């Protein structure tokens with residue numbers, strides 16, 4: 742797509758993605774970068790990504806839908822991911838989930854109306870020996886309890902100011 746025919750959003754996406762063209766795993770890195778900067782993948786990411794990496798739109802959509810980490814709508818600024826896999830469930834994961842849902846008045850998969858926080862369920866964070874495990878933003882929390890999660894949420898919110 743010629744640069745002068747792009748919308749402002751497409752131009753921004755193109756400039757972010759261009760840095761990853763020709764690199765191994767470039768499309769995924771480019772999509773991650775876009776999501777980090779904007780908070781989600783706008784629908785224009787498909788066409789801009791396809792043009793930048795010389796792929797079909799279906800191929801780009803396939804990559805986006807394969808990785809559950811990519812999302813097409815804004816999420817909470819702080820995403821709390823709780824592990825729902827076996828090792829974590831065996832040592833209080835369910836109770837922890839119930840406590841977190843109550844504390845933030847959200848159910849798994851929901852985002853607060855203020856967009857400050859979102860809760861997500863994940864299946865194994867590779868931290869089974871320190872179960873129950875959680876991830877707040879990009880920070881892993883082992884032996885997670887309500888207090889440790891709340892502390893991580895506060896420091897993540899602080900870092901993003």
Ligand code: FES
Pocket residue numbers: 824825826827828829830864865866867868869872873874
């Ligand atoms: S089962 Fe929860 S981190 Fe592996």
